[in-house]
Amino acid sequence: MTEHGHVEELTQRAHNGDIIAAQRLVDLLIDQDRTDEAVALLRLYTDVSQWQGLAKLASTLARQGQIDEAIGLLRPHASAIPVLAIQVAKLLAGQGRVDEALHVVSMHADADPIKNFPSALTLADLLVEHNRFDELNQRADNGDLCASERLAEALIEHGRIEEVAQRANNADIFATMQLADVLVNQGSADDAIALLTPLAHSGITPAVVRLADLLATHDRVEDAIAMLRLNVDSSRPDSARYLIDLLLKYDRVNDLAAEEAAGTSGAVDALRGTQPRPS
Structure with missing residues (x-):
């Protein structure tokens, strides 16, 4: 189909209430600097039941500098x-x-x-x-x-580190994670590990993953594996993937085989990837 025929088809569908066709046609019109035509088309779609058209019209008006009209269109809904x-x-x-x-x-x-x-x-x-x-x-x-x-x-x-530390002391998960990163950047990895350990043992997956990474990069791979394995046993979301990724990263083929035997998700494919390809 020629570009002209494509535009004609989109125009017909758009004027028959096809919001997807209308959005595609609007993008084409805007690309061709035919913004007034795009706006005119979108004004056919201001019913809230087709809110995508309303949103598109508002964003198009806003790009033209007609902010107040865009706000007026959106705010009632x-x-x-x-x-x-x-x-x-x-x-x-x-x-x-x-x-x-x-x-x-x-x-x-x-x-x-x-x-x-x-x-x-x-x-x-x-x-x-x-x-x-x-x-x-x-x-x-x-x-x-x-x-x-x-x-x-x-x-x-x-740079308000003391406030972050105070929130971390009050068991704020995100403050604890941020403070751990600050400690690592300051060369205090052991303090970061100590800070993350209680949070990780409570089963907070991001803390488990961050702690495991810290342990592994500081020559405590066995501790990292144990931490992730505990998380897998607790059926935490995505925990198996993190464990398998760590085992792959450190070339722990025997541990991968053990995970395969235990039925850990992803272990079979990961172990297969470690096998040499036949020549």
Whole structure:
């Protein structure tokens, strides 16, 4: 099909309500600097039942500098559709309307931070970007994991190590992980290992993996394997993959064979990869 025929087909489908065809046609029009035609087409898709078209129209208008119109299109639907809430929150924040942005996105983040993880992450990012550390700290203290992670990262970036250490002492997982990295960079790997060990023994997989890596790189491969093996036995997510990766990295073929015999996921393929290919 020629390009002209392709555009004609997309145009017909787009005007018959095919949102996917409309989005593809809009991209083509924008690439050809026919933005006004793209906007006109997208205005056919402002019904909230086809929110993808609404989002595309808003982003196209925003790129043209029509921020207020983009916000006006999105905001009435932000309370019902988290994706649109994130989009309008970013537009609001870009206009300096930070309090409004936080309010819009927090509705979804507070309602269900697990289901609405992107909203919770956007909220935490906005708080960091606008130096709202008191609010970020409060959310972290109230159990917001996205806030905890972003707060620990931001404190490190600002050199506020004592505050990170204080949060680590209060069993903040992300602060503990960040502080361990600081200790390693300072040449205090043993202190980092001691810091991570209680967290790893409690079954927090990122801490287990980080601790195992530290142990292995400091000539304690057996301890690293034992730590990961304990995690596999506890059926922690992805733990088998981390164990197999470590065994491969250190060429522990006999241990791989033992994992194969134990039925550890991934061991068969990993062991096969260690076998010499027939000439």
